[in-house]
Amino acid sequence: MEKMNSVWPQELCDPSGRRQAKPRTKGCTMVIDKGLGLHAFTDLLSTSGEYIDIVKFGFGTAPLYPLAIIRSKIKLAKEHGITVIPGGTLLEAAVKQDLVHGFFRQVMSLGFTGVEVSDGTIELSRSLRSDLIRNAASLGLRVFTEYGKKLFGSRINVFDFASTAETDWACGAEFVTVEARESGKGVGLFDEHGSFRDGELSHIQSAVPNLDCVLWEAPLKDQQVSLIQAFGPHVHLGNIPTQDVITLETMRRGLRSDTFDLQRVSVTEYMI
Template sequence: MKSFEFLSMKREEKPRDCGITMVLDKGLGLETAKSLMDISGEYVDYLKFGWGTSIVHEQEIIKAKVEMYKEHDITPYTGGTLFELAYQNNKLHEFFEEARNLGFPAIEISDGSINIHHNDKLNCIKRARQEGFEVLSEVGKKNPELDKELTIDERIKYMQEELDAGSSLVIVEAREGGKNIGIFDKSGNAKEDEIDYILDNFDGNKILWEAPNKDQQVFFILKLGNTVNLGNISSDDITSLETLRRGLRGDTLGKL
C-alpha cells in the first residue's frame, strides 16, 4: 500500500493502452537500474536503450538488464540509431538475430540520422514484425534543418503508413534535448497549432510524444490529460512525471 494513497488520483495499471511512459536508458549500471525499477518500475511501460549504447557495453550486462526490465512488465527495446547503423551496413539479418539473442522483444525503426527511402523503411517495419518483434517507429530527422523540410502533411502521411505497416506506436521526434526539432521551437515550447493539426488527422492514442523536459510534459498533460503517451523521459524523472500525471505537483494540482 502506498503512503497517503487516499490523496492520489488513480492511474490505469499495466499493461496500459494509454498514459504510456517511455524512459531513456543512456547506460545505467545493472544494480542502479534494478534499484530504480524496484521503486518506480510500475510507472514505466517502455525502456529504450538509447542510440547505440548497447554496442559499448558487455552482452551479459545488456542481457541481464533486458531480463530485469521484463520482470517489471516493461518492454525494453533498441534505439533507432542502432537500427540505422545496421541498415547502413547491410547487417539487418545480424541485427535482428543479436536483438533476439539478447532478449529484446521490441525494436525502434527510424531514419533520423540517415536517408532511407520511405518504402524501404516500411518494408523494414514489416520484416521486423515477421521476425517476431514489436516495432516502435519514429518520424522526423535529428538535424533541425533537414527536419524542417518535412511538411506537417508529410509527417502525418508517414506516421499513418508506418502504423499501417505494423508499428504499435509512432514516435514524434524531439531528440533528448527537445528544442528546435519537430513540434518544439528553439526554446523548447510546443507548437500547439501543429500538434492540433496532427491530432485532427491521426489517432492520438498511437502517438508517443517525445517530451524530455518538464515544461513539455506539463504542457501535454494539461492539454491532452494524464493518459497522454510520453517518451524520452530521463531515468531521473520517472517519479517526477508520475506525480505530474496524478496532480501531485503545483503544475498540475487541481487542473486534471
C-alpha cells in the same frame, strides 16, 4: 486502476482516478537509458519500475555494453513488465552497413522485446521502412516507429507525418513517435528553447486521426506539462530521463501543482 501502497489512502495515490495498471494501453511512459550501470538500473526499477512501460537503450549504445550486463538489464526490465528496445540509431547504422539481418539476429538473441524503426539520421525509402516494420513484427517484436529528423532546426511536415503514420500503423507499428531528441530543443515541435512552435501541435491534432497511437518525445518538464494539459494524463510520452520518472507520474495523477486540476473533486464536504 492499479493497487497502490495500502499505507496511503487510495485517493491520495491517484487523485485523478484514471491511471491504469500495467500492462497499460493508455499513458505509456518510455524512458531513455543513456548508459546506466547495472546497479543504477536495478535502483531505477526498484523505485520506478511500476511507472515505466518502455525502456530504450538510447542511440547506438546497445553493442557497447558487456554482454552479461546488457542481458541482465534486459532480464530485469522484462521481470518488471517493461518492453525493452535498442535505439533507432542502431538500426539506422545496420541499414547503412547492410547488417539488418545481423541486427535482428542479435536483438532476438539478447531478448529485446521491441525495436524502433527510424530515419532520423539516414534517408529511408518508404518500401524499406515498411519492410523493416513488417520484418520486426513477424519476429514477435513490438514496433515503435519514429518520425522526424535529428538535425537541429528540422521541422515537422504535418501532412507527411500523418501519411507516414497511417502507413506505419498499417504495416504493424504500434506507436509512431514524434522526434525531439534527448535534448528536446531545436527539433520537431520544439524551438531552440524547448518551447512548442506556434500552432504545430494543433495542426497535428487536426491532421492525425489516431492520436492514441502517437508517442511524443518530451524530455523537458514544461513539454510534459503542456502535453498532459492538451491530451490528458493518458498521453504517451517518451525520452523521459531516468531521474524524472516519478516526477512525471505525479503530473499524470495530479500530484504536482502544474496539473493539480486533474484531481477529482471529493464528494466529502467539510464544515467550517
